[in-house]
Structures are given as structure tokens and as C-alpha cells.
Amino acid sequence: MIIEVTPDRYSECLAVLRAGFATEVTEFGITRENTPSNPAFWGDAAIPTVVSRGYGLFAVEEDGRILGCAFAGPSKSRPGVWSLRHLAVDPTTRHAGHGAALVAEGARRAGAAGAEVLAIGIVAENARLSEWYRRLGFESIGTNRYPGLVFTVERMDLLLTNRDDVAICRYANN
Numbered sequence: 174m175i176i177e178v179t180p181d182r183y184s185e186c187l188a189v190l191r192a193g194f195a196t197e198v199t200e201f202g203i204t205r206e207n208t209p210s211n212p213a214f215w216g217d218a219a220i221p222t223v224v225s226r227g228y229g230l231f232a233v234e235e236d237g238r239i240l241g242c243a244f245a246g247p248s249k250s251r252p253g254v255w256s257l258r259h260l261a262v263d264p265t266t267r268h269a270g271h272g273a274a275l276v277a278e279g280a281r282r283a284g285a286a287g288a289e290v291l292a293i294g295i296v297a298e299n300a301r302l303s304e305w306y307r308r309l310g311f312e313s314i315g316t317n318r319y320p321g322l323v324f325t326v327e328r329m330d331l332l333l334t335n336r337d338d339v340a341i342c343r344y345a346n347n
């Protein structure tokens with residue numbers, strides 16, 4: 174079940190985000206020193222800060238427990254585009270479709286708000302993640318290197334305009 178996360182449950186989401194991204198940071202040489210903004214290193218203020226910038230926080234809940242969460246909201250730099258950010262699923266409950274369900278919810282929210290594209294930025298070196306997003310219907314639109322970051326950022330878009338043809342929307346309807 175997808176729920177809207179209220180402030181009283183931010184600490185549960187924070188635990189999921191920290192544990193979820195911890196698996197990624199160890200694999201890609203990301204540390205608190207070189208990438209303090211990674212959710213693996215977030216403090217208590219991080220979730221309220223992202224929410225205050227206009228991103229909604231939603232989660233997969235099962236038996237009263239939050240298993241995964243993500244943020245989505247309008248892009249600050251691209252009109253007609255929504256961004257899906259900080260998607261994480263607890264490592265103990267992966268491979269059950271919760272990640273795809275959260276992507277589908279982000280796409281649903283973006284489409285309902287009139288956006289034409291749902292955008293993400295990922296660690297380009299994470300080929301498994303990139304391939305997964307491709308399977309969900311995203312296309313790579315380019316890569317960026319940023320000073321200080323130890324990885325390349327791959328930008329990917331999911332077109333929402335022809336929703337019937339979008340793999341993630343087919344998933345959401347199943």
C-alpha cells in the first residue's frame with residue numbers, strides 16, 4: 174500500500190533511506206567526506222528540508238511498517254518536468270516490486286499534476302540500476318560530471334505523454 178508520509182513518520186523513512194543507500198555507497202566509493210548529501214549520511218533535518226522545497230514524500234507500507242520511500246515534485250529547472258528523488262527500499266525487502274511501485278506512484282503524481290516527463294539522476298556507474306530504470310521505460314538523456322563528486326550522474330527521463338506505451342504505467346495498472 175502506498176501512503177503519504179506525515180512528519181510523525183519521518184524518522185522511519187530516514188532509517189529506510191539510510192539503510193537503503195548504505196548498500197549503494199559501499200559499492201561506489203561514496204563516503205560521508207566526499208558526498209555528505211547522500212541519504213546514507215542524512216541527519217534529522219534532511220527530510221523536512223526536501224519536503225520544504227516542494228517534494229512530496231510517499232512510501233510503501235506493509236503491516237504498519239514502511240518498507241521503502243521516495244520523493245517527487247516539480248523540477249526547479251525544467252518546466253513540465255517532475256523529479257523523482259531519493260528512492261530507497263529497505264535491503265531486507267528488495268526484489269518484491271516495492272521499488273517499481275514507488276516509481277509508478279511518482280509517475281502517477283507527475284502525470285496527475287500535468288507533467289510530461291518524470292526525471293531522475295542516478296550514479297552512472299551503477300549499471301544494474303540504470304538497466305532497471307530502462308526496463309521501467311526511462312531513457313538516458315545524458316551524463317554530467319560535477320566537481321567533488323566521485324561518480325558520474327546519469328540523467329534519465331520517463332515520458333508521460335503517451336502513458337499507454339510506458340512500461341511503468343503498464344506495471345501500475347497490473
Ligand SMILES: CC(C)(COP(=O)(O)OP(=O)(O)OC[C@H]1O[C@@H](n2cnc3c(N)ncnc32)[C@H](O)[C@@H]1OP(=O)(O)O)[C@@H](O)C(=O)NCCC(=O)NCCS
Nearest residue numbers: 193194197260261262267268269270271272273301302305
Ligand atoms: C533500486 C531499488 C529502490 C529497487 O528496489 P526494489 O524494491 O528491490 O525494486 P523492485 O523489486 O521493483 O525491482 C528489483 C530490481 O531492482 C534492480 N536493482 C537496482 N539496484 C539494485 C540494488 N542496489 N540491489 C538490488 N537490486 C537492484 C534489480 O534489477 C532488481 O531486479 P531483480 O529483483 O530481478 O534482481 C533498491 O535496490 C534500492 O533502494 N537501492 C539503493 C538506493 C538506490 O540506488 N536508489 C535509486 C536512487 S535514484
